[in-house]
Amino acid sequence: MGIVPGLIKGLGVTLKEAKRTVFPDGMMKPPSPAKGAATVQYPHEKEELAPRSRGVIALKEENCTSCMLCARECPDWCIYIEAHKYLAPPRKAGGKPRQRNELDRFDIDFSLCMYCGICVEVCPFDALFWSPEYEYSEPRIADLLHDKDRLADWMTTVPDFESYEAGSEQKVRKVPR
Amino acid sequence: MTLAIQLSYWQQTVFRSLGIAAAVLLPAGTIVYVYLFKMMSFMQSRLGPMEAGPFGSMQLLAEVGKWLQKEDLIPAKADKRVFMLAPVVVMLSTFLIYTVVPFGPDAWFTNLDTGIFLALALSSVSVIGTLMAGWASANKYSLLGGLRAAGQLIAYELPLVLAVVGVVIQAGTLNLIGIVTAQGDGEIFGFGALGNPYIITQFIGFLIFLIATQAELTQAPFDMPIAESELISGYMTEYSGFRFLLFFIGEFATAGAFAALASVLFLGGWTIPPFIIDPQSNVMNVLGPLVMLAKMMLVLFLIFWFRFTYPRFREDQLQQLAWKYLIPLSLVNIAATAILKVAF
């Protein structure tokens, strides 16, 4: 407890905190509460998010084979995929035509999305990636359904995968650009 | 008022009314901005309102505008007349307290010989307003808040009054202007340069006055009547729009009123040490209000500092503090003051 009663010590804590906010560089410099405060003045300043932050999902259309794994595993069933088969020309002359899938529709409904990441994790062909972008709120809920092109646009915001801590045996994956 | 022109009585009344409105609302606005918006925020590592006006200075205007445009809700089962009158009663007592506070040698609204008596009596009127609000809201939470407020405010009236008695004994008059002049002209052991602010001799009285003020304003640690985490807003819960604005401004205007009383009684009012400016000169009529504002802000700093730091007492603990500790202490203070006044 000490000699100073707890009431006075409590007052000291708040005063010290006020001083730290208003004079973050000490009493000799002019007051700058904007620097000392713990808050970020959004929208004038924005915070730096971690690269793994789950903001929005980006789609690399060339890699997608419409295997439907992501749509199946999504707990909310918010991924809508439609695809059709077509015959691509054979790789070498005289070979068989190859059957490929072509995506007609790949929509993610972000009004339902839980941002769990199961779809990104489950994709066997590296077609889905996380991006830390979060400023895509819309006045209408229907606009939160991102179609193929919008999802492809998000690919430019996907950061590279970070390297791991010492002692890890994971290989750093590459984001296909 | 020594002016170059002669004003008739009705013109003086208009002038006084405008003056009171300014005296109540300007400090209330400053208090809300400096302490509630900025000081509380700085103590909590944040900046407070920054968007409305430069550094959020227009936030109060924005809030006033917001409250004014809200729907005027009155609960269906509420006692309508009492419900509507309650905030008016509270504001009334606040406005009337300011009439007896002197702001300069000639800048006062009324010169009553029982100035401090009137001020303390008026502060009791707001208790009725609180009870009316709590009862008329037809809400169990508001009722609880109103009853708690009644018990608390009445209990803390006594230490408030008794703390002032010591000052009155020392000054020898109930007239607030007389108290200010006594402090300004007084001497501390023959040293006359600083006047004699009663905070030095009446230190215990000052502390009791501060604590009792904190309780009269239902500020933490005595904010059981409002107790945000239990009663949401206590007796103010059902009020919205302009009526809530009256309570809100009333709360801070009353804080200013009590701070004004504290600076008049204990800090020397509008006087500044005589070696700077002669107290009777006309400059003090302009400088006086500013000095009063500065002293009020000082007292309010203490009041709000306690508010933002401490949790709240429980109702029975509040009452114990008032009846068992503050009242005997203030009685001892009066006795000591009286003895020392006669002895010296």
Add this chain to the structure above:
Amino acid sequence: MVAITERQQLAYIAGQAADARLNLELETEGMTLNIGPQHPATHGTLRIVAKLDGEKVIAAEPIMGYMHRGYEKLAEVRTYPQITTLINRIDWLGSFANEVPFILAAERLMEIEAPPRAQWIRTILFELSRIANITLFLGDMGAQLGAVTPVFYAFRDREFVLNQIESATGGRFHPNFDRIGGLKDDLPKGWIAETKLAMARIRDFCDQIDELMFGNEIIGVRTRGVGVIPAEVGLSFGLSGANIRASGVDWDHRRDTPVGLAYDKLDWKVWTHPDGDSFARMWVRLQEVRESTKMVEQLLDGIPAGPIMAKVPRIIKVPEGEAFIVTENPLGEMGYYVVSQGDLMPFRVKIRTASFNNISITPWLLRGVFVPDIITILGSLYFILGDIDV
């Protein structure tokens, strides 16, 4: 049309009888006060029907279920990774802690053990979620008692822990990081050093709260002797976590139940307090946060190198069997009883949450206290509505 259950009928009749008794004895009518479900003090949508006599509580009954989200039923129709996503949201403040017992139960059924690196990092994240949860409690307790400032300090310093969870898992509140057989990904470079800084910050916060709140005489007067829970009563109601440790019972699953986390390799102690009142519960939690920061630093220094995931098939079908794993979560004791019939989805998951039992003591505890003490006691018991209603 709302059907009244038999329980509600009985409660209504009991209330009327209590009213009648009161009228006979004291010739005053008791007032029935409904605290909640929308109320700032009840940590969510809890409703407490309190019968008051002036400011004293004669009887109080908690009515839960306003936030029931049907987790156990949902778990019957979701696959194991999907369930892991959902159960993050049971105790939403210490979210990683919810995943751990479930994943451990599934691993026990599959007879897979996570590699040591995964176990250590699981323990680190478990302790980080404990720190995030309890720092909020410390700030919130101040708010319940009327102090406006501690909440801001709590949120400000909790950000550092949440930032660390975010940089490792991608989500601040819902990490969704635990997988059967290990973890989803490894730690990014620089995480260990940053987390140590965050731990230092949390320790500073604990000291600040100690000075601001615990030494404060007003808090002492509000919480000491309020809501005393004797040890036998607490145990009979099934209290767990800091609530029972504050009554002097030395009960901690981290030390006593080895489940595959790295606690046996650390040097730490379990904090108890003999008093059993609200102050004791606050105090035990403060010491627990401090202890957790030291544990995290020990863990960070000793993470073994190795793989992060055991060899697990692509499509997870858990073999038949039942497993019950219980762990020491931030709120208390949390357990998952997983019954599997060899499918992609479990047959039945029973979730034993800490707060459900913690709140069952309120009718016994709230008799004869004042109305402000209800808030103190509920705040010190510390429950999360998502945890009660599952």
